[in-house]
Amino acid sequence: MSTHLADALAAYRAGDRARAANLAGRTDSPLGAELSAYLTTDGAGPVYDQPRAFTAFIRGGGNVELYRRLSAELAARYDRLRPESLLDLGCGDGLAVVPALAQSSFRPSRIDLVEPSSGLLSAVDVPGANRFEATAQEFLASSGSTWNLAQSTFALQSIPSAERAELLRNLCPCTATLVLAEFDVPEQPEGSAEHLHSLAARYERGVAEYGEDASLVAQGFLLPVLLGLVADEQRTNWEQPAADWSAQLAGAGFAEIDVEPLADYWWSPAVLVTARGSHAG
Numbered sequence: 001m002s003t004h005l006a007d008a009l010a011a012y013r014a015g016d017r018a019r020a021a022n023l024a025g026r027t028d029s030p031l032g033a034e035l036s037a038y039l040t041t042d043g044a045g046p047v048y049d050q051p052r053a054f055t056a057f058i059r060g061g062g063n064v065e066l067y068r069r070l071s072a073e074l075a076a077r078y079d080r081l082r083p084e085s086l087l088d089l090g091c092g093d094g095l096a097v098v099p100a101l102a103q104s105s106f107r108p109s110r111i112d113l114v115e116p117s118s119g120l121l122s123a124v125d126v127p128g129a130n131r132f133e134a135t136a137q138e139f140l141a142s143s144g145s146t147w148n149l150a151q152s153t154f155a156l157q158s159i160p161s162a163e164r165a166e167l168l169r170n171l172c173p174c175t176a177t178l179v180l181a182e183f184d185v186p187e188q189p190e191g192s193a194e195h196l197h198s199l200a201a202r203y204e205r206g207v208a209e210y211g212e213d214a215s216l217v218a219q220g221f222l223l224p225v226l227l228g229l230v231a232d233e234q235r236t237n238w239e240q241p242a243a244d245w246s247a248q249l250a251g252a253g254f255a256e257i258d259v260e261p262l263a264d265y266w267w268s269p270a271v272l273v274t275a276r277g278s279h280a281g
């Protein structure tokens with residue numbers, strides 16, 4: 001991995017966009033070329049409001065195997081727990097929930113889908129589901145419903161930690177079981193040389209997985225997420241190590257918290273976290 005890339009991220013973090021673009025352009029890596037191009041244009045805007053890049057991202061590269069495993073694990077839980085009511089917080093365009101429902105022999109009689117992006121929500125193919133175009137925070141503040149099973153796959157990472165703690169406290173009395181899919185990211189001091197090198201090396205692996213879609217995925221999704229992690233102003237992601245997910249769930253009142261490996265992935269290992277809420281269900 002070129003040190004110019006980590007230096008480019010450091011320059012961006014320091015607010016020097018022009019120097020960051022220059023350093024990125026001096027690398028011979030595909031990520032460097034994409035970063036340089038991104039920084040010399042206006043960027044692509046909010047990552048989930050222009051679904052084409054995000055859709056190409058989650059349907060390609062290592063996401064194919066990740067989502068194959070995720071859907072199979074969710075389907076196994078539907079069959080085992082037989083939840084009459086199912087909530088999916090931040091369902092996106094349904095890449096996890098749709099194949100999971102197709103694979104399970106049990107079908108919940110009520111399915112509530114919550115997603116703030118109208119473009120993604122309208123693409124979810126679950127006939128008969130209730131759809132709520134809202135953030136998880138807005139939805140739970142006004143819903144008054146309860147569920148046998150709530151799930152959220154790679155979506156609660158989109159909520160800042162303190163807000164997420166409050167959301168989980170609101171969710172705990174409303175669900176019997178919660179299952180989360182998230183990434184077990186390493187603990188690294190933000191902005192440290194170790195952190196910036198690690199981000200550059202991992203995003204290089206990520207971009208390399210996308211072949212002819214690399215520019216679409218990098219410009220419309222991966223780079224805004226990466227730069228949000230580097231410089232906070234337009235941050236889209238607040239991930240944490242698996243142990244911190246467990247602690248946050250325990251702090252919100254969840255019990256019997258269990259973390260299982262789901263899949264290896266270019267960014268970090270993916271895990272499934274299952275926890276018991278305080279709703280009798």
Ligand SMILES: C[S@@+](CC[C@H](N)C(=O)[O-])C[C@H]1O[C@@H](n2cnc3c(N)ncnc32)[C@H](O)[C@@H]1O
Pocket residue numbers: 048058089090091092093094095096114115116117120134135136137152153154155156158159
């Ligand atoms: C990485 S995608 C995952 C989508 C889907 N769960 C899946 O596994 O394919 C993250 C999703 O979280 C949604 N999201 C962002 N902020 C959210 C919030 N505050 N509440 C609920 N969902 C949110 C995004 O719109 C996006 O659909």
